[in-house]
Amino acid sequence: MLTTLLKYRIRIQRLFHFSEDHTMLLWAGVVGLVGALATISFRESIHAVQWLLTGKTGSLVGIAESLPWYVRLIMPPLGGLVAGVFLVLSKRFASGAASDYMEAVAIGDGHISVRQSLLRSVSSLGTITTGGSIGREGSMVQLAAMAASFIGRITHFDPPRLRLLVACGAAAGLTSAYNAPIAGAFFVTEIVLGSIAMESFGPLLVASVVANITMREFPGYQPTYEMPPFPAIFGWEVIFFVGLGILCGFASPQYLRLLAFVKRKLKETNFPLPARLALGGLFVGLISVWEPQVWGNGYSVVNSMLHSPWAWTAVLSVLLFKVLATSFTMGSGAIGGVFTPTLFVGASIGYLVGFGVHALFPVGTSQPYAYAIVGMGAFLAAATSAPLMAILMIFEMTLSYQVVLPLMLACVVGYFVARSIDETSMYEITIKRNEDAKARLRLRSTQMRELIKPADTVLPLSASFEELSKMFLEYPVKYIYIVDDENRYQGVVSLQDVTSALLEKSDMSAKRAADFLRRDALPVITPGMSLGQALQHFLGHQGERLPTVDETGETRALLGVVYKSSLLDAYFKLNKAGG
Structure with a gap:
């Protein structure tokens, strides 16, 4: 079968005279279709499990509010326990294939384990359907990327093109989850690939568009967020949106630190994975006894904020409880996404800012929901270090040009404020890429x-022949460095010259280092010399080290030596980091 598929692929390519780039666009379309189907399958699985557990489907918040308090208490830990069991099972299938699509695209060969991904998705299903405060999009994107990897492997894609195909699957999955095809492509480009090139961006867009069209063809389709019309913004009101960006920039690193802190503390308990997920679920259950709106990824609460007035105390309360619930769910090791909860936090912060602005300036300022929309983008830009993706996502959700100006300002300001505080990100691949960039810059300089x-x-210079001979016997070197009384570098004495003198068997008692001195036998290294300049000196020198001389003044003081091994180690690190 594999051979047949490969033959058909080659035959179609030859029949229509397609280049590799043209063929990649066709396969991106296939992956977009399959990615949308994978997303729909996961969404329907959530509804099916919800119905089996509670006899209801729809918003998790609505389901939680309809349940008795004791059911809200016990469901999340039980779901966490089941999710932990499946997660342990998935680890048994760990192999050379990546378990995460970002890893498969950025540093892997594009191979994603099917069995491991399916088990991890079932684990995510257990967390999500029992009230875990986590996003659905993580598993949706993972399944779409896994499907792309499977298609690429059975049609014998080489690793570089397989990685691109998996990236197309991820873009299709995110597009299917959020109804934002351009932002889906930019998400993969900015966060996963780390650069924009038409060779990769074109297929990503094709996969995203096909996925979006496929989703719209299914009955009952509706966008995750139902955005109200965005109001016209007066010129001076932009100042408040800039302030919102600054606030999101400050709050984002603290949010990410809290997630990391809770994760570290729960890991330090050394509980087995199922017990740890159950413990995280127990915290969520306890919180939901008082605040059932912490269940799920928070999109239904955001939709409510966008379409109906909320008291600021209610928004603040649900924000604090939701952040805690998300921290415990993510920190326990549950599989899922943090993308949607991050949008929730941004919307809540924006709503609170908008409430305050409208209370102080009731005339000439927008309603709080407008600030909630912009806050979603600003907080997302700050948390993901991907401002362009955040701008495009909110724009695609609203389809309003009125939102562009305040949104761009808030997102860019939030991004730079967050980066100035801490260069962390929601995604480890972004952190690693930033660290690699720093390493390259450091090594280059x-x-x-x-x-x-x-x-x-x-x-x-006055050293005797006996001292020279003794040092050569003590150290396995070819040259001894010679200095004057003020430690000024004069040149070297060569082992070859000393050996020749010994073979002559003449009296050397009166000979001194100055008699064997070679002044320009070796190139010298200076402290301010760059990596590349020093490497050029070593290319013409067969030895392991070169003297380092201070030539800033007239002293030419000998400072020490630079070893070739140290230089090459720094050079190879630079190349490994992609410099």
Whole structure:
């Protein structure tokens, strides 16, 4: 079968005279269709499990509010326990294939384990349907990417193109989840791939558009967020949206730190994974006894904020409880997305800011829901370090040009404020990419003063022949560095010259280092010399080290030596980091 599929792929390519890029666009369309179907399957699975557990489907918040308090208490920990069991089972299928689509695209070969992904998705299903405060989009995107990986492997895609096909699957999954095809493509481009190139961006867009069209063809389709018309913004009101961006920029790192802190503390308990997920679910259950609106990913609460007035105390209360519930769910190790809960936090912060602005300036300012919409984008931009994706996502959701100006300002300001505080991100791949970029910059600017080591083989001009011989016997080197009485570098004495003198068997008692001195035998390294300049000096030198001389003044003081191994190690690190 595999051979047949490969033959058909090659035959179609030859029949229509398609290049590899043209063929990639066709396969991106296939992946977009399959990714949308995978997303729909997961969504319907959620509804089916909800009906089996509670006899109801729809909003998790609505289901939670209809349940007795004791059911809200016990369902999340039981769901966490089941989810933990499936997660443990998935680890048994860990192999050379990646378990995460970001890893498969950014640093892997595009191979995603089917069995492991399916088991992790079942685990996510257990968390989501029992009230876990976590997003659905994580598993949706993972399943779409897994399907793309499977298609690429059975049609024998080479690793680079397989990685791109998996990226197309991820874009299709995100588009299907949020009805934002352009933002779906930019999500993968900004966060996963880390760069925009038409060779990759074109297929991503095709996959996203096909996925979006497929979703719209299914009955009962509706966007996740039902955005109201965005009001016209007066010029001076933009100042408040900039302030909202600043606030989101400050709040985002604290939010991410809280998620990381809870995750670290729960991991330190050393509980088995099922017990840890059950513990996280127990915290969510306890919170939901008082605040059932913490169940689920929060989109129904955001929709309510966008279409009906809320008291600021109610928004603040649900925001605080929701952040705690998300922290415990994510921190327990549950499988799912943090994307939608992040949008919830941004919407709540924006609503509170809008409430305050409208209370102070009731005339000439927008209603709180407008600030909630912009807050979603600003907080997302700050948390993901992907402002362009955040701008496009909110724009696609609202389809309003009125939102563009305040949204762009808030997103960009939020991004830069967050980066100035802490260069963390929701996604580890972004953090690793930032660390690699720092490493490249640091290595490119490396000067030899950072690699200088002490020079043990140094003698004065007046050193006797016996001292020279003794040092050569003690150290396995070819050259001894010679300095004057003020430690100024004069040149070297070569092992070859000393050996030749010994073979002559003449009296060397009167000979001194100055008699064997070679002044320009070796190139010298200076402290301010760059990595590349020093490497050029070593290319013409067969030895392991070169002397380092201070040439800033007239002293030419010997500072030490630079070893070739240290230089090459820094150079290889630079290449490995992609520099």
